[in-house]
Amino acid sequence: MSKRPLILVINDDGITAPGIRTLVEVMNTIGDVVVVAPDSPQSGMGHAITINSTLFVEKVKLDQGPQVEYSCSGTPADCVKLAVKQILGRRPDLCVSGINHGSNSSINVIYSGTMSAAIEAGIEGIPAIGFSLLDYNWNADFSATKPYVKTIAENVLKEGLPNGVVLNVNLPNLPKKDIKGIKVCRQARANWEEEFDKRKNPQGRDYFWLTGKFVNLDKGEDTDEWALENGYVSVVPVQFDLTAHHCIQNLNTWNFHD
Template identity: 65%
Template sequence: MKKPLILVTNDDGITAPGIRVLMDIANEIGNVIVVAPDSPQSGMGHAITVDNTLHINKISNESNGIAQYTTSGTPADCVKMAKNEIIKEKIDLCVSGINHGGNSSINVLYSGTMSAAIEAGIEGIPAIGFSLADFSWKADFEPIKPFIKKIIAEVIRNGLPEGVVLNVNFPKLQQNEIKGIRICRQAKAKYAEKFDKRQSPFGKEYYWLAGEFECLDKGEDTDVWALQNGYISVVPVQFDLTAHHAIQQLNTWNL
């Protein structure tokens, strides 16, 4: 059988250890092409470049025969460029990550990792975003490798529902401490935000975003609960943002 063509991308940039691990795993399953940002793009969400030029650079020192490209754009730009300019064949799967830091709950809205996966989904490409709840550049990805391989294999085998991509988050645990995989819903949460006001050596005021994550959801079927209790969370994410349940109520208004 022909090996699936897998697009690998991320938001931490082409040099991040997480994407190197994901490249190697995907390469065991299919034919891999990497298109990733040339610099970190964390927190970019689904931003796209519309008021600046975009550049593509092919990396000459390919690893394990994997073709690698960088772009000057956002994670969503990377997927757009990959599909429209770089890869001329049908892309069978897009995997994004492995992100250094979790993307559970409300973080899915801010995540460049997940926005790349969602962009692939919009283009009709089955996609998965992978994140590890460890922000360290030296994060240990070894314990989660078998689970990533299993999830990728299952998506290739079964496909995904139309309009759905997967948001996969791993707890920071050793392999023997991970209890298993849970299919979850996104927890209701928000950030209690504040801005740390500071002053530069030249007397100019500036601000640094700070705050605390607040989970408002006590359910045991959420991604936050799963991660806190030693499970890998898998959340099916749809990019149709319509609040379908509100349509009937709005139709009662005098509009």
């Protein structure tokens, strides 16, 4: 009998979030699951790590199932580091992060704690996927995501991923019958047009709320934004080598010697 794969499950919304509970449920049908997730929401933390304070890990059991679970006081990237270096007895065969409550398409990948956990796993040489549903509601319905999460995870386990690449998967907020399928895409060129809402607290001190709107500047039909707007699950291969290789030749023509 073949050995079941070891699957590490992480998120950024916190270990009690419905999204990660759904992800755990699906992964239990594929392999042996260990959860190491933040004890409180860590959305928008990006790839932050804890270096100036202590980290705490507590073994917990939040629902039925064979999974082993740990709650961590740190960031999503901390959770991966602790899992690999302290908790797991061997390197996992797969790391899955999410299912995030809200989009991580396009430029959102830069800010995402969900994707940073997947990227940290990729840095460790572990095949990794970040999953996100386009619904920020805490009580979002994740049922339609299950077959897509399962088939993408099974394909990564079977086929592997190139070194330095992880998958960014976003799922449209649609009933299962209305999801058209899966599209492999590129990241759309889009950004947030941000503003700060300035207010005063009762003591007269200024404070600010970050606000803004998301603007898609990309009209291509091969992007994650197009796929999601048209009822598809988007799969974007993401590399964490940030070198702009196409720019090196031009920079070598500059005069750095005067």
